[in-house]
Amino acid sequence: MGVRQNPWTPTKRRGPIAAESSSPGPAVVSLPSLIGKPPQESRRVRAPAFTFGQKLEPPGLISKAGPGPATYNTEGMTAKGRAGAPSVSLHGRWPPPRVAPTPAPCDYEPIKAVRVVYDHAPAFSIGLRVKPPKPGGKTPGLVKAHTM
Numbered sequence: 001m002g003v004r005q006n007p008w009t010p011t012k013r014r015g016p017i018a019a020e021s022s023s024p025g026p027a028v029v030s031l032p033s034l035i036g037k038p039p040q041e042s043r044r045v046r047a048p049a050f051t052f053g054q055k056l057e058p059p060g061l062i063s064k065a066g067p068g069p070a071t072y073n074t075e076g077m078t079a080k081g082r083a084g085a086p087s088v089s090l091h092g093r094w095p096p097p098r099v100a101p102t103p104a105p106c107d108y109e110p111i112k113a114v115r116v117v118y119d120h121a122p123a124f125s126i127g128l129r130v131k132p133p134k135p136g137g138k139t140p141g142l143v144k145a146h147t148m
Contacts, residue, residue: 018025076083
């Protein structure tokens with residue numbers, strides 16, 4: 001069984017291609033950068049986006065600065081925490097949480113699955129179970145039939 005080859009004819013040209021032109025093509029168009037802030041237009045007035053220094057508060061507002069290091073109480077503190085012996089509690093520890101047991105492969109019993117697959121009598125009732133009255137209990141008297 002040989003390979004069958006069909007004759008191939010090129011498709012008809014619909015117009016010139018870009019490789020035949022002498023222009024530089026899309027490289028002439030300068031697209032805006034995707035990184036950073038878009039460049040400013042020379043016709044628009046814009047405030048500077050960045051500053052060279054720190055913005056200083058007016059001299060009258062210096063009193064609103066935060067508290068100094070002398071205002072904190074550091075007695076009994078070290079660089080690693082509280083100074084002193086470790087504290088203990090008299091409470092017991094909780095037992096570790098039990099992991100829910102998962103069934104093992106040997107726990108599968110197909111005999112128990114018969115009740116699920118086949119029809120059977122209902123196992124639970126929806127109504128309340130009424131207890132029979134106790135002998136000598138508090139019950140209404142018997143209603144006597146009215147005879148004429």
